[in-house]
Amino acid sequence: MNHNFISFLVPCSPPSGLEAGSHHSPFRMEVIWNALSESCWRGAPRGYSIRLQVNENAHEKIKTWRQEFSVWSNSTKAVLEGLKTHTKYRLQVAAMTERGLGPYSEAVYVG
Secondary structure (H helix, E strand, O other), X not given: OOHHHHOOOOOOOOOOOOEEEOOOOOOEEEEEOXXXXXXXXXXXXXXXXXXXXXXXXXXXXXXXXXEEEEEOOOOOEEEEEOXXXXXXXXXXXXXXEOOEEOOOOOOEEEO
């Protein structure tokens, strides 16, 4: 097995322990997850990507959209702002190396 090739692959698994909630404001969401283990990065860590998707909005016809946020590799939390009330969100997180994203975590639903 060529170990030089392996070091440039994307992360081997998604971060675990994804949790999210809008406890302090309906327009902000706090997101936390567990750091990816060092052995699973398989390359130089660049950070995490949070995928936020709107599933339904009570005041509009269903308008599905998706947005992605990047977070530095030494952080395992983020605060997403500019959210809408009465809206259901779907969140996932993935680790990134210089070669790209690893797999996304199971989805968490908020709202």
